[in-house]
Amino acid sequence: MVEVASPQDTSLQHRFTQFLLQSGALRFGDFTLKSGRQSPYFINAGAFDNGAKIALLGEFYATVVQNAIADGLFPKRIDTVFGPAYKGIPLAVSTAIALTSAHDFPIGYTFDRKEKKDHGDGGSFVGTALRDGMNVVMVDDVMTAGTAVRESIPKLKAEANINVVGLVLSVDRMERSGDGDISAVQAVEDEFGFPVLSIANIREIFDAASHITASDGKTILTSEVQAQAERYLDTYGSR
Template sequence: MTYQESFLRFMVDCGVLTFGSFTLKSGRQAPYFINAGNYHNGNQLMQLGRYYAACIEEHHIPVDTLFGPAYKGIPLAAAAAVALSDQYRKTVNFCFDRKEVKDHGEGGMFVGKKLEDGERVVIIEDVMTSGKAMAEVYPKLKGAADVDITGMVITVDRMERALEGDKSAVQAVYEKYGVPVYSIVTMEDIIQAIQNGIIPGQEHLDAMLAYRKQYGVS
């Protein structure tokens, strides 16, 4: 079993990946839903960090520091940094931002590794729907130092068109910021895992294929 297949089974077991009929924020009626809020214990976080680390290793993403955008990205970046050390013997820094600049104590916008010019930074996020997270963190990171943002790692690439235009959020981010976005799995991986019996959902396969055909991008 590949780590992608293992991750899909992990998401199903955690109740994070479910199938049915869901109205998304975009208004689209989707046959599947991803609720990362169902990750809620230490064992899940440990395993999640390992999947992020595996994705970073598979794609050979150059990295000195993992950055976790507040708030969801904070534990994800920390878990991925631990996993890189534990699984691959690679020591990387991590840092995260505050929602508001601290005006006392050490002050500043960031907690953790102080960013420096030329530092290779990988952003760790959950899922990407619109690219809003990148729009928020890109100027913060570049404002802190002339860092090299070598990638963004997310759990799932939905591979669907944004509400405006014919590109996905992942494609739009790369076009606008020049930052490649890597995902642990894609919607295509989910469909294949159902077809191959890796995860349940056979009764929703036709709906998944129809949704992919209607809204999908390659």
């Protein structure tokens, strides 16, 4: 966890970057990703490990949803926020709470079970029941290849004839999907036809981090890490 100085920039991306640094979710070093790539930075969703952090994270997601509605990217009626198990569960719940309490936008939350339950309330989903015609916003943390989306949408559609109207991520790593030139985000948008938004993309995060200092006045993002990040994005970034 990093203690950072008081904010000079109050933009969403800057505030979110400060939050990532303070919570220990944004780390610099040498990390092996699920894809096998060696990355000089890592976003660790497991760092959002208490009520205060997950509440603030939900507020960031809720702000993106509200902005998307205002900009006409999402419809004005959204019935539930869906988060794929397991990491998407606290994201869906905290986003729904923030939208309802802080934005006066009553909305449900839904998440799936890894295995269908055949006793008690039963079924494959928990939370707001899915019904035909519902508008659903999906939330997830960081998209690498879009696997969670491709697994979740058939499950949602099998439950009811719902409309997935968009997906909100915490961070867009802006990396190519497989061997193509487009990003995983662009690939999902092209495949499913709904917008994929993020609280911030990796370039916005690095730009903000370069202007953030620790509480002792020291630079948090060194020029060496910045150079490593640029080389990484030159190799794996979308064109």
